[in-house]
Amino acid sequence: MRFLALLIAALMACAAQAQDTIKIGVITDRVGVSKPYSEPATEGMVFGASEINKKGGVLGRKIELLVEDDQSKPDVSAALARKLIDQGAVFILSVSLSPATQQQQTVTMEAKTPQMTPMNSADYLTTQLNNPYFWQTGPLGSVQIATLLAHAKSKNLKRVALITDNSDLGQAIGKAFRGAIERAGIQIVDEEVVPLGTTSATAQMQKIRSANPDALFVAGVVTATNVLIFKSYRELGLKFPIHASYNLSVPIYMTAAKGLIDGITFVDAYDPEKAEVKAFEAAYRKETGKEPVNLHGYGYDGIMMVAEAIRKAGSTDKEKIRAAMQSMSYEGVMGAKGMKYSFPEGKRAGFDPNGMVVRVYEGDRQGRVVHVGQK
Amino acid sequence: MRAGGFVFFKTNHMSGLLRWLIAAVVLSAAAFFMGEYHNDVYRKLLLWVTLALGYNFLFGICGQVAFSHFAFYGIGAYSIVIFLFQLHLPFPIAVLCGIALCILFALAVAIPSTRLEGFYLALATLALGQLFIVVLNEGGSVTGGTGGIANYRLPELFGMRVRGPWYTGVIVLLLVFTYSILKRLDDSWFGRACRAVRDNPEAAAAMGVDVARTKVIAFTLTSALAGVAGMVYAFVDNTVNPPIFGIENAFLLLFMVIVGGAGRHAGAVIGAVLLFLLPFWLSPLVGHHHALVFGVLVVAAILFQPGGLIGLWDRFSRSRS
Numbered sequence: 001m002r003f004l005a006l007l008i009a010a011l012m013a014c015a016a017q018a019q020d021t022i023k024i025g026v027i028t029d030r031v032g033v034s035k036p037y038s039e040p041a042t043e044g045m046v047f048g049a050s051e052i053n054k055k056g057g058v059l060g061r062k063i064e065l066l067v068e069d070d071q072s073k074p075d076v077s078a079a080l081a082r083k084l085i086d087q088g089a090v091f092i093l094s095v096s097l098s099p100a101t102q103q104q105q106t107v108t109m110e111a112k113t114p115q116m117t118p119m120n121s122a123d124y125l126t127t128q129l130n131n132p133y134f135w136q137t138g139p140l141g142s143v144q145i146a147t148l149l150a151h152a153k154s155k156n157l158k159r160v161a162l163i164t165d166n167s168d169l170g171q172a173i174g175k176a177f178r179g180a181i182e183r184a185g186i187q188i189v190d191e192e193v194v195p196l197g198t199t200s201a202t203a204q205m206q207k208i209r210s211a212n213p214d215a216l217f218v219a220g221v222v223t224a225t226n227v228l229i230f231k232s233y234r235e236l237g238l239k240f241p242i243h244a245s246y247n248l249s250v251p252i253y254m255t256a257a258k259g260l261i262d263g264i265t266f267v268d269a270y271d272p273e274k275a276e277v278k279a280f281e282a283a284y285r286k287e288t289g290k291e292p293v294n295l296h297g298y299g300y301d302g303i304m305m306v307a308e309a310i311r312k313a314g315s316t317d318k319e320k321i322r323a324a325m326q327s328m329s330y331e332g333v334m335g336a337k338g339m340k341y342s343f344p345e346g347k348r349a350g351f352d353p354n355g356m357v358v359r360v361y362e363g364d365r366q367g368r369v370v371h372v373g374q375k
Numbered sequence: 376m377r378a379g380g381f382v383f384f385k386t387n388h389m390s391g392l393l394r395w396l397i398a399a400v401v402l403s404a405a406a407f408f409m410g411e412y413h414n415d416v417y418r419k420l421l422l423w424v425t426l427a428l429g430y431n432f433l434f435g436i437c438g439q440v441a442f443s444h445f446a447f448y449g450i451g452a453y454s455i456v457i458f459l460f461q462l463h464l465p466f467p468i469a470v471l472c473g474i475a476l477c478i479l480f481a482l483a484v485a486i487p488s489t490r491l492e493g494f495y496l497a498l499a500t501l502a503l504g505q506l507f508i509v510v511l512n513e514g515g516s517v518t519g520g521t522g523g524i525a526n527y528r529l530p531e532l533f534g535m536r537v538r539g540p541w542y543t544g545v546i547v548l549l550l551v552f553t554y555s556i557l558k559r560l561d562d563s564w565f566g567r568a569c570r571a572v573r574d575n576p577e578a579a580a581a582m583g584v585d586v587a588r589t590k591v592i593a594f595t596l597t598s599a600l601a602g603v604a605g606m607v608y609a610f611v612d613n614t615v616n617p618p619i620f621g622i623e624n625a626f627l628l629l630f631m632v633i634v635g636g637a638g639r640h641a642g643a644v645i646g647a648v649l650l651f652l653l654p655f656w657l658s659p660l661v662g663h664h665h666a667l668v669f670g671v672l673v674v675a676a677i678l679f680q681p682g683g684l685i686g687l688w689d690r691f692s693r694s695r696s
Contacts, residue, residue, distance in 0.1 A: 030662065030663035031663045031665075031666045068658075069654075069658055069662075069663060071654060071666075072618065073618070073619075074612075074614075074616055074618055074619055075419050075611070075612065075619055076419075076654070078415065078612045079412060079415040079416050079419060082411045082412040082415045083412040085411070085412075086410050086411055086412045097618065098521070098522070099521070099522065099523060099616040099617070099618050099619075100618075102522060102523070102525060102614060102616065103612050103614050103616065105525075106525065106612045106613050106614050107612070111411075122521065122522055124519075124520075124521075124522035125522075128519075128522055128525050128526055129525050129526050130526070168508065168509070168512050168521070168617075169521075171512075171513075172512065172520075172521060
């Protein structure tokens with residue numbers, strides 16, 4: 001009898017412990033193709049969670065992040081979503097590959113578990129499946145291109161050249177750029193592809209030089225080939241401006257393309273002059289001793305919004321969290337000054353279409369904002 | 376030695392049939408004792424084992440270094456989804472069309488490839504694998520582009536929808552079906568012909584083996600089996616997308632067969648189980664360094680144990696007896 005009482009006491013203690021924290025699942029990539037994006041975003045989340053916990057947590061309970069590595073494999077990713085749900089996660093944050101996030105959705109939809117990607121940009125994530133438990137706050141690919149084009153229009157460009165690499169994503173973005181440029185009534189005078197593994201882009205850049213464009217659009221996403229493009233641009237002494245895809249917002253260029261990138265404009269979702277960004281960067285530096293980059297901001301905003309949703313829901317009931325999330329309006333680190341994430345009229349892609357900015361490299365640093373939104 | 380060529384399940388093989396049945400029941404029953412997560416990992420593991428068995432026949436037994444196995448897995452998966460939900464064909468016809476498509480593609484690759492061997496076959500099939508991914512990404516509304524196809528469910532059959540652990544049963548049947556075919560073939564004249572072609576094509580030809588025909592049949596058959604596995608995969612998560620069928624998975628399959636022991640069915644099973652589960656086991660212990668362990672394991676297997684892990688087991692059991 002005493003043994004039974006002890007057992008019950010032990011079980012209750014375990015249950016109380018389980019009650020202690022609010023579990024949030026994170027699916028990231030530590031070894032695969034999206035590692036360069038996923039890792040900083042995850043670090044941003046870990047930092048955000050520690051900040052929340054320092055201030056007493058949410059609903060009087062601490063937040064516990066359960067981080068899983070899917071290696072950018074969508075099938076593994078879906079299995080991990082099941083694991084996190086089995087372990088009691090009330091929300092899943094996805095910062096791996098877009099198709100991985102999509103495959104997780106087949107699980108969260110069935111298990112009615114709230115899920116959000118604070119970073120993925122694929123347009124199909126909220127349109128392909130009617131999953132009321134899923135939100136996306138990463139800026140959509142279509143918004144990125146529209147913002148870059150709006151900036152180009154303000155420069156009154158008439159004739160432009162387009163260059164990309166032959167990776168899957170590079171080709172896809174190149175195609176999207178071409179469509180958007182043509183729709184804007186701007187003439188494409190030359191289009192070049194730099195194959196992966198090549199050692200020089202000089203031939204392509206010479207052809208572009210002879211076409212004499214007003215500006216060059218760089219749609220490539222592979223760092224090595226983009227660096228070759230910028231190198232040839234400098235060597236040939238070209239003067240037309242370069243407008244680059246979102247890929248140039250990845251911090252690697254500040255070191256990999258040293259001395260080559262001054263003056264290049266690129267689309268981003270991060271304004272270093274924004275008050276929230278300054279506060280975030282100072283706090284991050286103080287806590288970790290490391291320099292934050294824009295990608296950290298995505299993860300930070302993600303965990304902050306989830307905490308806010310749980311706070312608003314007043315409980316960890318998944319249905320209440322879902323409702324709180326859908327009615328959310330939140331101003332975070334990412335986006336132009338004053339931008340708020342919101343999901344009006346049942347929409348689940350929450351990044352404001354006018355919230356992206358165009359920035360310019362100043363020396364080797366990602367510098368000031370030169371254009372905001374699609375206008 | 377068993378004579379009898381291609382005849383499956385002869386009456387004196389009834390006990391064999393019973394063995395298959397018991398294996399299927401045991402493997403399926405296991406699914407009912409697992410949680411959602413373990414069931415999902417189990418399902419995906421069984422699919423990898425199925426693929427590894429087929430690839431082992433092609434690479435390990437027939438000696439063809441081909442990287443198209445995952446492309447056929449993908450052709451199967453995408454074709455069943457497209458036939459069922461875009462062309463709205465009835466289920467059995469969609470399955471048959473999917474298999475026919477795989478066989479057609481396999482023949483289209485295999486017949487010209489008989490002129491190629493070793494390195495050149497590897498390159499040709501590598502190109503096919505890459506091309507397949509490009510087609511998937513560029514396929515517009517037919518393939519769904521980079522996002523693939525989602526938002527579909529397994530149609531009801533006889534008023535029932537197979538799901539959860541019951542669907543694991545379907546995958547077990549696929550595995551047992553694939554293995555029984557490959558085992559029968561391996562034990563038959565055809566299996567010996569394949570091994571002869573692998574070891575010395577000239578000698579095989581001198582002994583009356585039609586080398587080209589043997590190669591084409593082995594390639595087409597294993598590719599079609601991969602296609603069927605792909606059809607089953609399509610309903611595991613009810614979504615298909617390009618990264619699943621990428622070329623790195625074709626390499627992983629090759630490593631599974633090599634680490635396990637090329638040319639041996641048990642080797643393929645061991646390799647697939649080990650390399651698929653490795654990240655799941657090691658991630659909580661060593662974090663992302665599991666990729667390093669994977670690399671060391673593959674290099675060690677190639678350098679020190681060309682017979683694979685099953686070779687180690689052979690040595691162990693020999694020394695014991």
